[in-house]
Amino acid sequence: MATLNGSTELSPLPAAKALDAYYLEARSKLLDLAGILDRIGRGAESVTVGHDPRLTRIRQALEILQDGSGGRAERVQQLFSLGYEAGWERPQPR
Secondary structure, three states: OEOOOOOEOOOOOOHHHHHHHHHHHHHHHHHHHHHHHHHHHHOOOHHHHOOOHHHHHHHHHHHHHHOOOOOHHHHHHHHHOOOOOOOOOOOOOO
16 A cells, blocks of 8 residues: 555554464464473472562463553563663673
8 A cells, every 4th residue: 555655554464464474483482481480390499489579570471462452562671671761871792
């Protein structure tokens, strides 16, 4: 579809086509995540990591994925991103 300035306007895939296109990839990634969580849960002293902030973020991300309000990718990205630090210094090469 062309716009007035001559560029092409992209429109999202219809939901059924998106599901067809990405279902197997999503299934695979969910199975990978389930396996990772199982390995953590079976690990020695797994109760000690129950409140680890990384695992907490993973659980929060899963809650975001359950939310149907949209913007999930951005919200998950923000969850795992570091906050802005005004005094941050760029790492120097070794």
